[in-house]
Amino acid sequence: MTTRTPISLTKSGIRGNRRHHDGKGVAPMIGLLPIAILLVIWQFLGNPHSVFFPLPSHWWTAIQGVEQQGNLWSSILATSLTFIESIIVAALIGTSLGIALGSIRWGGKALDPLLDFLRNLPAAALVPAAAIVLGTNTKMALVIVVLSSIWPILLNTRAEIQNLSPVLSSSIINLRLSGWHRLSVMIGSALPGILLGIRVAAPLALIVTLLAEFITNLSGVGALILSAQQNFNSAEVYALLVVAGLLALAVNSLVSAIEASVLRRHGPST
Template sequence: MRTVSRAAVRLAYLLGLPAVLMGLWWVLSDQSTSFYFPPLRTILDSFGETWFSGRIADDVLPSVVRLLAGYAGAVAVGVSVGVLLGSSRRVRLLAEPVLEFLRAIPPPVLIPVLMLFAGIGDTMKITVIVVGSTWPVLLNTAEGVRAIDEVLADTARSYGLTGAARLRRLVLPAAAPQIVTGMRQALSISIILMVISEMFASSSGLGYTIVQFQREFAVPEMWSGILLLGLLGFLLSLLFGRFEARALRWHRGWRQAQKGES
């Protein structure tokens, strides 16, 4: 019974503020006569007609596939390079100037260049997501690896843990909290870059469709696309929260144990 009540309270906290904001939007826009800011009821009326008439398969699913592919690539590259930089001071000092230069370049600026080499297909869009979303994962991973407790490192060394065993049993678990933090930041960036990449020379996707609605002055449909993007980001955030809770369950238990001892 207590578990059910806790779940109800969490759900109320989770949906409370969005429900209040949607209610305010409904009330404040109900009498709107602006062409550019239609009432929320008009946007919701067009939502079903716009997105459940074939656009789910034609535009939403391709966007989600590109997003997940780019995000997975960013996590793989970020963790791999971050572990290397965090483990070796010489490599970090050697690579730092180049990495700082590359990090300063906004990923959308690279879209015209990537179009020359990768065309205008999914490869270009996924590459844009990978390039822009790698940095939070990479930097957080490197800092997490650098911050490994010396006592744990010495213990692993005394037990003869080297190579892949050391990486699996010491480095990745110790850096996991910061890696997950970087992954959460990268998820938000991936959604933004997914939309931006689809606005350039594309024929499908959420970004492409929203721009087309804007060019055709289909304002309620355009707002419905923006609303759908918000819902997609909210859903992905919920799913990532579940993943984070499972992945870092040991870490939270360890922190609670430390608090109990103190």
């Protein structure tokens, strides 16, 4: 008689299921299958003279033109660098603030209204204000992306710290650990929540990076989309949207792989 493994909502259960499926890469490919079928149908049944809905083959021609002009890879690099810098800064600040707010329960409660207000500010509304204060530059984009993507990391970290095992909390106090050792124990215990927050924040950071480039015309894929739109080049717009989608897929896969690797080495949380 076969034994069924119960579905567990505990962190260790979630981590165990994640380990079981990591590295296979089957699910993302299956998820892309409907899109591939749609593109094939579009190619064979679409109107080759359509201005607003050009055939996918026209997208390929358009993106080749962008690449030949030398703009494609430099723009992808610019977007990637802004994204990487932003998610690193968001992770560092979000984790630090999350630990601080989670450790001071009354302080965390008192700041809840302010956090809710800041968390719900739309990124598009922050861009004009940041452009006035910081100017239209990479620093402005970095600030906007960090402010928009920091919240999943901060809130997940705070929740993990607040939900520390009473036994672990008592042990930290009774052992009279130094500040650094106490911090390392807290980070280790909160690591699953921190990594989950980063995984949620990463695609959001990429979206806001593209949005900032689109609105301010900073160098990047977002600026290329804006230029193609202004030139009424719909095939290029569609092609660049595919590039943005592939970037998002790569980001999600990379962050998930890093999360799984770190959790494997870290082992079950206490």
